Amino acid sequence: MKVLLTGANGYIGRRLKQKLLNEKIALRILVRNPKSIGLDVHVRTEVFRGDTFDVQSLEYALEGVDVAYYLVHSLQHENYRELDKISAQNFLDAAIKQGVKRIVYLGGLGVKAHASKHLLSRIETGEILSSRPDQIQTVWIRAGVIIGSGSASFEIIRHLVEKLPVMITPKWVNTLAQPIGVDDVISYLNEAKDLACDKNLVVDIGSEKMTYREMMLGCADALGLKRFIIPVPVLSIKFSSHWLNIFTPVPYNIAKSLIEGLSSEVIIQNDHAKQYFPHIHPCPFKNAVQKAIKEMEQNQILSRWSDAEGGTDLWEHHQNDPSAAILTDRQRIEIHGASKEAVYRTFCSIGGKEGWLAHHWLWEIRGWFDKIIGGAGLKRGRRHHHRLRVGESVDFWRVEDLVENERLLLRAQMKVPGKAWLEFRIKNNELIQTAYFYPRGLWGRVYWYMMIPAHYFVFRSMIAMILKKAQNEQTKFPYQNQSS
Numbered sequence: 001m002k003v004l005l006t007g008a009n010g011y012i013g014r015r016l017k018q019k020l021l022n023e024k025i026a027l028r029i030l031v032r033n034p035k036s037i038g039l040d041v042h043v044r045t046e047v048f049r050g051d052t053f054d055v056q057s058l059e060y061a062l063e064g065v066d067v068a069y070y071l072v073h074s075l076q077h078e079n080y081r082e083l084d085k086i087s088a089q090n091f092l093d094a095a096i097k098q099g100v101k102r103i104v105y106l107g108g109l110g111v112k113a114h115a116s117k118h119l120l121s122r123i124e125t126g127e128i129l130s131s132r133p134d135q136i137q138t139v140w141i142r143a144g145v146i147i148g149s150g151s152a153s154f155e156i157i158r159h160l161v162e163k164l165p166v167m168i169t170p171k172w173v174n175t176l177a178q179p180i181g182v183d184d185v186i187s188y189l190n191e192a193k194d195l196a197c198d199k200n201l202v203v204d205i206g207s208e209k210m211t212y213r214e215m216m217l218g219c220a221d222a223l224g225l226k227r228f229i230i231p232v233p234v235l236s237i238k239f240s241s242h243w244l245n246i247f248t249p250v251p252y253n254i255a256k257s258l259i260e261g262l263s264s265e266v267i268i269q270n271d272h273a274k275q276y277f278p279h280i281h282p283c284p285f286k287n288a289v290q291k292a293i294k295e296m297e298q299n300q301i302l303s304r305w306s307d308a309e310g311g312t313d314l315w316e317h318h319q320n321d322p323s324a325a326i327l328t329d330r331q332r333i334e335i336h337g338a339s340k341e342a343v344y345r346t347f348c349s350i351g352g353k354e355g356w357l358a359h360h361w362l363w364e365i366r367g368w369f370d371k372i373i374g375g376a377g378l379k380r381g382r383r384h385h386h387r388l389r390v391g392e393s394v395d396f397w398r399v400e401d402l403v404e405n406e407r408l409l410l411r412a413q414m415k416v417p418g419k420a421w422l423e424f425r426i427k428n429n430e431l432i433q434t435a436y437f438y439p440r441g442l443w444g445r446v447y448w449y450m451m452i453p454a455h456y457f458v459f460r461s462m463i464a465m466i467l468k469k470a471q472n473e474q475t476k477f478p479y480q481n482q483s484s
């Protein structure tokens, strides 16, 4: 069986990819950025560069495929509803043209009549993918809150209960939902490719029914915390979204789309999961939370909600190379008293809980400012305390390039009037740290010059601290391979 996986860098896709790699199938992956797929995958699978808005790339990737997974959405764009429709239609048409037998799609749980804009878009996507049952079969799996290490829903719940002993919450915390552990979602998706059924199917999945309030208290319990929740009838969606934006790592747009969905019940509408997947027994909420916490504690987070690279606008496509930057801040230091491996490891462990080594409070201020204006903020953290992979997020940066013992290139995802990168490079016996900036218009230039005093302190101290830390730590942590 030849299987195509789309969305392979996303939260669900990355986990499904790991599962599919162990199956007896020929796996093909469609990604927008092949660099973000690890080398181990490259040797075992076909990696195709493509985009659901590029019909030719879709047709090329779908050629000879039996089952195609559709795990794509455009939520990062304002007009995501329109884009999602085009994307799904392109995929359906290309799949039919290439004779694909089955599409497997993961959408959201809930009914159309009460759906939020985000859920509506997921439903419309499912409807489009299922619209030609005479020519192609679609298995549409629908899940509500997904609980797992790194999932947006779990990160929100965890951050809220960890930070707030008493929570004044909207009355929607009493809405019923049916959460499900991420491992169970992956099992359903994996088995959907082998299902002995040739008609269109909608499969609602979830574990026990519970309110969001019970989920928060259950999570607090698993973390050994006593928490109090006081629901009030007044808090608006906007206010709640800002609240989540400030107290959790998720940015405003994701918080808003999640909050909008909280007011209506997300309950299983059919028993197809039991009927067609009788041997999958979704684990209870409590166990899913405990597993997620354990994975976090043991640094074994396979994927995070912020893994997807997100859309890049046209302007960025034209300016996607730091060498195009007009403004730079370059610092150099001779490496002594530490091996190159230790220096590499040190700059690769920057950010997250480790912080930014020098004048971290200035980074915190920049992070808060970013959150306030709707950016990612500094609190997204990182998946692993020292391992990195291309494409993943580190606070408000994203890893753009990684060359073992040589280079780390970070691309800024904070709100900034231009395009910014931060590069650490080891060359000969020197550590070179460069901040690149390609300003957008006059305001971009003004921004850069306004930041010069902060950069002066931050960048000079940061490079010195990297070397110092490498000198201190190389004996404590023998060199390990960075690939994950």
Ligand SMILES: NC(=O)c1ccc[n+]([C@@H]2O[C@H](COP(=O)([O-])OP(=O)(O)OC[C@H]3O[C@@H](n4cnc5c(N)ncnc54)[C@H](OP(=O)(O)O)[C@@H]3O)[C@@H](O)[C@H]2O)c1
Residues within 6 Å of the ligand: 006, 007, 008, 009, 010, 011, 012, 013, 030, 031, 032, 033, 050, 051, 052, 053, 070, 071, 072, 073, 074, 087, 106, 107, 108, 109, 122, 143, 144, 145, 146, 151, 152, 153, 304, 305, 307, 308, 309, 310, 311
């Ligand atoms: N995560 C949840 O809690 C949850 C819950 C219920 C249902 N679901 C459903 O599960 C599916 C996957 O969600 P997710 O959370 O894994 O999403 P995600 O982490 O945001 O990942 C989305 C993936 O789609 C890819 N993508 C976006 N636009 C694309 C395009 N035009 N062409 C090709 N690839 C494109 C992204 O690629 P880049 O890496 O290049 O950006 C990324 O890999 C969605 O249908 C979602 O509704 C998720």
